[in-house]
Amino acid sequence: MLPLHSPPLWRQIQRKNFTNIEKLLEFLQLPPELSAKVLKKNSFPLNLPLRLAEKIPKGTIDDPIFRQFVPLVEEEMTGSEGFSCDPLLENSFKKTPRLLHKYHGRVLLVTTGSCAMHCRYCFRRHFDYFPEPTFTEEYQLIADDPSVNEVILSGGDPLSLSDKTLRTLLENLSAIPHIKKIRFHTRFPIGIPERIDDEFIALLNSCRLRIWFVIHCNHPNELDEDVSNALERIQKSGIVILNQSVLLKGVNDTPETMAALCQLLVDKGIVPYYIHQLDKVEGAAHFEVPEREGLQLIEKLRRLLPGYAVPRYVREVGGDLHKTPLESS
Numbered sequence: 001m002l003p004l005h006s007p008p009l010w011r012q013i014q015r016k017n018f019t020n021i022e023k024l025l026e027f028l029q030l031p032p033e034l035s036a037k038v039l040k041k042n043s044f045p046l047n048l049p050l051r052l053a054e055k056i057p058k059g060t061i062d063d064p065i066f067r068q069f070v071p072l073v074e075e076e077m078t079g080s081e082g083f084s085c086d087p088l089l090e091n092s093f094k095k096t097p098r099l100l101h102k103y104h105g106r107v108l109l110v111t112t113g114s115c116a117m118h119c120r121y122c123f124r125r126h127f128d129y130f131p132e133p134t135f136t137e138e139y140q141l142i143a144d145d146p147s148v149n150e151v152i153l154s155g156g157d158p159l160s161l162s163d164k165t166l167r168t169l170l171e172n173l174s175a176i177p178h179i180k181k182i183r184f185h186t187r188f189p190i191g192i193p194e195r196i197d198d199e200f201i202a203l204l205n206s207c208r209l210r211i212w213f214v215i216h217c218n219h220p221n222e223l224d225e226d227v228s229n230a231l232e233r234i235q236k237s238g239i240v241i242l243n244q245s246v247l248l249k250g251v252n253d254t255p256e257t258m259a260a261l262c263q264l265l266v267d268k269g270i271v272p273y274y275i276h277q278l279d280k281v282e283g284a285a286h287f288e289v290p291e292r293e294g295l296q297l298i299e300k301l302r303r304l305l306p307g308y309a310v311p312r313y314v315r316e317v318g319g320d321l322h323k324t325p326l327e328s329s
């Protein structure tokens with residue numbers, strides 16, 4: 001029998017993440033001329049689950065998983081036009097360092113700074129986080145505002161928190177009468193599907209509030225059988241899963257790849273919700289796809305897919321009252 005204090009399996013798996021660039025380069029068997037393109041030191045460190053690293057073919061950097069998670073020297077190109085450290089002007093919507101109230105009816109709670117993996121294009125890469133997951137002030141602010149009916153658990157990744165912490169969070173939010181919905185914004189199951197274990201499913205089932213899941217998946221290679229099985233367990237609890245993607249150069253910027261992703265998602269009962277235009281965050285300029293190309297891509301998707309499989313192409317504009325649609329009609 002396992003001792004009671006032994007950490008859950010998913011935590012043990014998480015400890016095997018690649019965080020050392022040299023070790024990863026060795027694992028990927030990159031020749032010196034390609035290793036030279038990899039950034040060795042970074043303030044937003046490498047963090048790559050083993051299972052994702054195993055999906056990268058050896059000896060190449062031309063791979064959608066590689067590009068999303070392995071830092072390239074291009075990250076050091078600074079000063080690209082319009083790129084900054086707080087492109088969404090989120091600082092101006094902060095009620096507390098952890099509570100963002102930007103849109104009507106819903107608030108976003110930055111529950112943790114930790115993620116299962118570090119995505120190189122992440123717009124939160126320059127943020128300061130607060131280690132202690134206690135939210136006393138935030139609960140009070142939410143309770144004091146009856147216009148709020150939905151709390152989005154974001155981060156970082158809320159699934160980085162222990163089930164115990166999540167249980168407390170859900171219980172406290174459930175106690176606020178005007179809160180009807182909890183939304184998880186998570187990429188965790190893509191990197192460590194073992195996170196969706198019996199205990200977590202039991203936690204979801206014990207919550208009186210309606211739960212929605214929004215996962216973040218950018219390429220069909222991310223959605224393998226283990227990931228699908230984990231997501232199916234959530235769906236079998238009666239929870240709808242949506243997906244958001246970021247349009248990324250060299251990852252998913254062809255109509256074929258994006259159509260394959262959307263098709264795969266709807267085959268698994270996951271609704272393609274948003275395709276985000278890249279947030280202009282310093283260090284991510286090499287991922288940018290021009291809007292005009294994004295619009296052409298969406299147009300092609302419309303010809304290939306049923307209407308419900310075509311995501312909304314949006315951009316986040318500081319100060320707008322909703323995500324800004326990029327399509328005119």
Ligand SMILES: *Cc1c(COP(=O)(O)O)cnc(C)c1O
Pocket residue numbers: 100101102103106107108152323
């Ligand atoms: C994206 C976002 C939301 C959620 O927007 P939806 O359109 O409801 O998905 C809420 N708050 C903030 C601060 C956001 O950035």
Ligand code: SF4
Pocket residue numbers: 114115116117118119122123124155156157187188216
């Ligand atoms: S999982 Fe989400 S929050 Fe975490 S690094 Fe990736 S994009 Fe950023």
